[in-house]
Amino acid sequence: MSLAAQVIAQTGDELKSAAAAEGAGFAYGLAAIGPGIGIGYLVGQAVQAMARQPESAGQVQTTMFLGVAFTEALALETKEDDVTIAITVDGEEILILAADEESTESGEATEAEEVPNPVIPEPAEVVWAAISFFALWALMKFVLLPPILAKRAEREEKILADREAADRATASLAEVQGEYDAALAAARTEADGIIETARNEAGDHRSGVMADANTEIAGMRADAASGLDASRTDAIDSMRGDVGDIAVAAASAVLGKDLDRGAQQGAIDAALSGGDN
Amino acid sequence: MLVIAAEATDGGLPFPSLSNLIEWPNLIDSIGLNKIGIIHLLSVLIPAIVFFLAGQQKGLVPTGIRTIAEGVIEFVEKQIILPAIGPDGLKYLPLLLSFFLFVFFGNITEVIPFFQMPANARMAGPLVLALVAWGMFIAVGVKHQGIGYFKEVAFPPGVPKALLPLVAFIELLSTFILRPFSHAVRLFANMLAGHILLVTFAVLCIGVASGILYILELVTFPGLVLFTAFEMFVSVIQAFVFTILAAVYIGGALHPSH
Numbered sequence: 001m002s003l004a005a006q007v008i009a010q011t012g013d014e015l016k017s018a019a020a021a022e023g024a025g026f027a028y029g030l031a032a033i034g035p036g037i038g039i040g041y042l043v044g045q046a047v048q049a050m051a052r053q054p055e056s057a058g059q060v061q062t063t064m065f066l067g068v069a070f071t072e073a074l075a076l077e078t079k080e081d082d083v084t085i086a087i088t089v090d091g092e093e094i095l096i097l098a099a100d101e102e103s104t105e106s107g108e109a110t111e112a113e114e115v116p117n118p119v120i121p122e123p124a125e126v127v128w129a130a131i132s133f134f135a136l137w138a139l140m141k142f143v144l145l146p147p148i149l150a151k152r153a154e155r156e157e158k159i160l161a162d163r164e165a166a167d168r169a170t171a172s173l174a175e176v177q178g179e180y181d182a183a184l185a186a187a188r189t190e191a192d193g194i195i196e197t198a199r200n201e202a203g204d205h206r207s208g209v210m211a212d213a214n215t216e217i218a219g220m221r222a223d224a225a226s227g228l229d230a231s232r233t234d235a236i237d238s239m240r241g242d243v244g245d246i247a248v249a250a251a252s253a254v255l256g257k258d259l260d261r262g263a264q265q266g267a268i269d270a271a272l273s274g275g276d277n
Numbered sequence: 278m279l280v281i282a283a284e285a286t287d288g289g290l291p292f293p294s295l296s297n298l299i300e301w302p303n304l305i306d307s308i309g310l311n312k313i314g315i316i317h318l319l320s321v322l323i324p325a326i327v328f329f330l331a332g333q334q335k336g337l338v339p340t341g342i343r344t345i346a347e348g349v350i351e352f353v354e355k356q357i358i359l360p361a362i363g364p365d366g367l368k369y370l371p372l373l374l375s376f377f378l379f380v381f382f383g384n385i386t387e388v389i390p391f392f393q394m395p396a397n398a399r400m401a402g403p404l405v406l407a408l409v410a411w412g413m414f415i416a417v418g419v420k421h422q423g424i425g426y427f428k429e430v431a432f433p434p435g436v437p438k439a440l441l442p443l444v445a446f447i448e449l450l451s452t453f454i455l456r457p458f459s460h461a462v463r464l465f466a467n468m469l470a471g472h473i474l475l476v477t478f479a480v481l482c483i484g485v486a487s488g489i490l491y492i493l494e495l496v497t498f499p500g501l502v503l504f505t506a507f508e509m510f511v512s513v514i515q516a517f518v519f520t521i522l523a524a525v526y527i528g529g530a531l532h533p534s535h
Binding site for chain 1: 399467469522
C-alpha cells in the first residue's frame with residue numbers, strides 16, 4: 001500500500017481506531033494475567049521439585065517447558081485474535097500497534113485492498129516452506145546423518161573395545177605381576193636355600209678339616225709319644241746294657257774273677273729300676 | 278526494512294501496520310520467492326553444509342564443525358527423544374532433528390541483521406511443520422496399534438460410561454483437528470509477538486529521539502537490547518518446545534496409554 005494512502009487512512013478514522021486499539025490492548029492485558037499466574041506457579045513448583053530431587057531435574061525441566069508452552073498458548077491465542085497493543089505515556093497515546101481486523105479495516109477503509117489475517121498462510125510461502133522442509137528431512141535421513149551416526153557408532157564401539165582391552169591389559173598386568181612376585185619369591189627361597197646349604201657345607205667342611213687336623217695332630221702327638229717311648233726304651237736298654245757291662249766289669253775287677261754276664265743281669269735290672277723309681 | 282507508515286498526529290507516534298512488518302514482496306515474482314522463502318531455503322542450506330562437512334571429516338575423534346553437529350544430535354537425542362518417547366524413538370531422529378533445525382533457523386533470523394524477520398512469524402512454515410508432525414503421529418499410531426489407535430484415542434480408559442460420547446467427541450476433535458492448529462499457532466504467535474515486541478522498541482527508540490522525549494531513550498534503548506537477547510533465548514526455546522511437542526505426539530501414538 002502506498003504511504004499516502006496510509007496517512008489518509010490513519011488520520012481519517014484516527015479516533016475510532018485509537019479507541020479500538022486501547023480496548024483491545026486492555027483486553028489483552030487482562031488475558032495475560034491468567035497465563036502469567038499459571039506460568040509463575042508452574043515454574044515455581046518445578047524449581048521446588050528440582051531442589052527436592054536434583055537427580056530428576058532433567059525430566060522436570062522437560063515437563064516444565066511443556067507446561068509453559070501449553071499455558072502460554074492461552075495468552076497467545078487471545079493475542080493473535082486481536083493483535084493490538086497501545087502504549088501510552090502520561091495519558092497520551094504515543095504508540096498504537098493495531099493489527100486486529102476491526103482497527104485495520106477501519107484504518108484502511110479508503111483502500112480497496114483487503115488486509116489478510118496473519119493466521120491465514122500465504123500459498124507461495126507454504127510451498128517454499130514445504131519444499132525446504134521436505135528437502136531438509138530427506139537430506140538428513142539419507143545423506144547427512146548416516147555418515148555422522150556411523151562414525152559415532154564406530155567411535156563408541158572402539159571406545160568400548162579399547163576399554164575392554166584396557167581391562168584385559170590390567171588383568172594380564174596383575175597376572176604378570178603375580179607371576180613375577182611368585183618367581184621372585186621362589187628365587188629368594190632358592191637363594192636362601194643355596195646360602196643355607198653353602199653355609200652348612202662350609203660348616204661341615206670346617207669341622208671336617210678341623211677334625212682331620214685334630215686327628216693328624218693327635219696322630220703326630222701319638223707318634224711323637226711313641227717315638228719318645230721307643231727312644232726312652234732304647235736309651236734304657238742301651239743304658240742297661242752299658243751299665244750292666246760296666247757294673248759287671250767293675251764287679252769283676254773288684255772280685256777278681258769273671259762274673260757271668262747273664263747271671264748278673266737280674267741284679268742289675270733290679271738296681272736300675274730301683275734307681276728309676 | 279521498517280516503514281514508518283504515517284506521520285505523527287496529535288503527539289502520537291506512528292507505528293507501521295502489521296502488513297508492513299510481516300509481509301514481504303516477492304524477490305522473484307515468477308516463483309513467488311520472497312524473504313520468507315529465502316530464510317526457509319537458508320535453514321535447509323546452513324544445516325546441510327554443516328552436517329555435510331561434519332560427515333566428510335575423517336578420523337574417529339570429532340573436531341571443529343563435527344563437534345557442533347554431534348552436539349546438536351546429542352541434544353535432540355538426550356533432551357527431546359529420550360524423555361518424550363524413549364529409546365525406541367531414536368529412529369525418528371532425522372525428522373525431529375530437521376524440525377529442530379528448521380524451526381531454530383526460521384526463528385533466529387529475527388535477530389540477525391538484514392533479515393530481522395522470523396520466518397515462523399508467518400503461518401506458512403509452522404503450519405507445514407505441524408501438518409508433517411500430525412501426519413507422522415497418525416501414521417505411527419496406525420502402524421503400531423492398527424485401527425485400534427483411533428479407538429484408544431476416542432475412549433481413554435477410566436472414563437464413566439455416561440460421559441463416553443462427550444469424551445470421545447472432545448478427544449477426537451482435540452487430537453486430530455485442533456492439535457496441528459495449536460501446534461502451529463503456538464510457534465507462529467510466539468515469533469510474531471517477539472517480532473512485534475522488537476519492532477515496538479525499535480520504533481520507540483526512533484520515535485523518542487527528539488526534544489524532551491530524548492530522555493526516554495534511557496528506557497527504550499536498553500529495552501531493545503535486552504529484548505533482542507531475550508528473543509534469541511525464545512528462538513531456541515520455541516524450537517525446543519515445538520520439537521518436543523512433536524516428539525510427545527509421536528510417542529503417544531507409539532505407546533498405547535496405560
